[in-house]
Amino acid sequence: MTLLEARSEADALEQLHALGLTDGLPVVIPTPERVAMMALATGLDPDLELGVMGPAHGVASVEKVATAAVMAGCLPDHIPVVVAAVRAVCQPEFDLTEMQSTTHCTAPLIVVCGPARHQCGEVASGFGALGPGHRANATIGRALRLAMMNIGGARPGVSDMALHGHPGKFTYCLAEDTENSPFPPLHTTYGYAEDDSAAIVVGAEAPHSTLFTGDADNPESASHLLNVIAAVMANPGSNNAHLRHGAITVIMNPDHTKVLARAGLTREDIQAELAARATNTAATLAHVGSVFHVDREGPPDELFPILKDPSRIVVFQAGGKGLYTMVMPSWCAGPHQNPVVHAEIDLDQACEVPWAEALGLGQSDSSDTLGVGQSETADVAGGAA
Amino acid sequence: MRDSITTARQGIPSIALVTDAFWPQGDFVAAATGMPAVPRVRLPHPVAGSGEEAMTRVANDIAPQIIAILTGATSN
Numbered sequence: 001m002t003l004l005e006a007r008s009e010a011d012a013l014e015q016l017h018a019l020g021l022t023d024g025l026p027v028v029i030p031t032p033e034r035v036a037m038m039a040l041a042t043g044l045d046p047d048l049e050l051g052v053m054g055p056a057h058g059v060a061s062v063e064k065v066a067t068a069a070v071m072a073g074c075l076p077d078h079i080p081v082v083v084a085a086v087r088a089v090c091q092p093e094f095d096l097t098e099m100q101s102t103t104h105c106t107a108p109l110i111v112v113c114g115p116a117r118h119q120c121g122e123v124a125s126g127f128g129a130l131g132p133g134h135r136a137n138a139t140i141g142r143a144l145r146l147a148m149m150n151i152g153g154a155r156p157g158v159s160d161m162a163l164h165g166h167p168g169k170f171t172y173c174l175a176e177d178t179e180n181s182p183f184p185p186l187h188t189t190y191g192y193a194e195d196d197s198a199a200i201v202v203g204a205e206a207p208h209s210t211l212f213t214g215d216a217d218n219p220e221s222a223s224h225l226l227n228v229i230a231a232v233m234a235n236p237g238s239n240n241a242h243l244r245h246g247a248i249t250v251i252m253n254p255d256h257t258k259v260l261a262r263a264g265l266t267r268e269d270i271q272a273e274l275a276a277r278a279t280n281t282a283a284t285l286a287h288v289g290s291v292f293h294v295d296r297e298g299p300p301d302e303l304f305p306i307l308k309d310p311s312r313i314v315v316f317q318a319g320g321k322g323l324y325t326m327v328m329p330s331w332c333a334g335p336h337q338n339p340v341v342h343a344e345i346d347l348d349q350a351c352e353v354p355w356a357e358a359l360g361l362g363q364s365d366s367s368d369t370l371g372v373g374q375s376e377t378a379d380v381a382g383g384a385a
Numbered sequence: 386m387r388d389s390i391t392t393a394r395q396g397i398p399s400i401a402l403v404t405d406a407f408w409p410q411g412d413f414v415a416a417a418t419g420m421p422a423v424p425r426v427r428l429p430h431p432v433a434g435s436g437e438e439a440m441t442r443v444a445n446d447i448a449p450q451i452i453a454i455l456t457g458a459t460s461n
Binding site: 054055057097155157158161 | 407410417
């Protein structure tokens, strides 16, 4: 870590913007005191390496990740989720370097599961969980993004080559609505105990809204709902339709999960049904000129499923009650083809810290020189080294 | 870029073919991986989907550059 100096918080903010160390929005100034306090809240050694973040190959130490969390506006309560999310995306099979560099708009979606939803937040899982107004959701996802930028070195048009990006690249985090869900907690499908907490992370496009009005008197309701979700999953413009790998996230509102649960479907049943129904015909792929469709000699009605592995459909409940389910297609590329990754949220290590004091709340503004934490990798990423 | 760097690290002469739009990213990756001078040849952007005639023209343009770098006639 190196230190910048500034005469005021406003001056420090302008420096960080000028150095390309922000996401374009104002950040909380990562003074050494705040970073030290945030690192202390993890209960981990500040020098502990959580992983390496490409494409800059920056080492994600606890201290550097704490810096990103401070800048993002996290509370110390949030930091265990940020640490878990960083650990998850640093797993080699996530292909972070390639993901950060691709022209596709993919962004890591963090799904918070288990008791951490309440202890590290509240991380919202209900109305507007993917939208504005939820501090934990907003800042946890933003902390991961700032870590990916300032430790991993992702800069738009230089090392992050996403043609357009999407708003989820600012922040993309929500919790599972476990209490009201008819399914077992999502993290238990990845081997965790129900009382554990975990961050499930999957590279995802922006949410695609999927309308289903339902009819409790119609015995075909469950099938119709599966059909419309599958149709959005199989959107012939998505990477999934062409590359036919990757993962797809399906976030169902409580009314929609009720329709499927009433039909006796488990999460595994739903995954299997969606994988079987989300297909395109050879004629459709030819119609959209898919260069990845190599079996053009076959019959035009031959079906091509968009996923080979139903377990790569991440199905869980969140959002308010109503008509919409959200479907997030994915990038599907990279050496490991966009798998789902996860890491335990370790709540045992976390400790309380005097955060208000670190922020200087209740104190008058000081004209003393501020020290601003800046990682060495950020220097490289900003072209200063 | 990373394929080229990996190959170069194994002692095998290699040249990365990088399109205009990705030239800054090439510089970034080369610097980040500790091989800022790994040989590169610049291509117009895009190459993919530009048609056989354009591809042939690009190949004819860059082949002499590739040979020149591999034979040591020029550095980049």
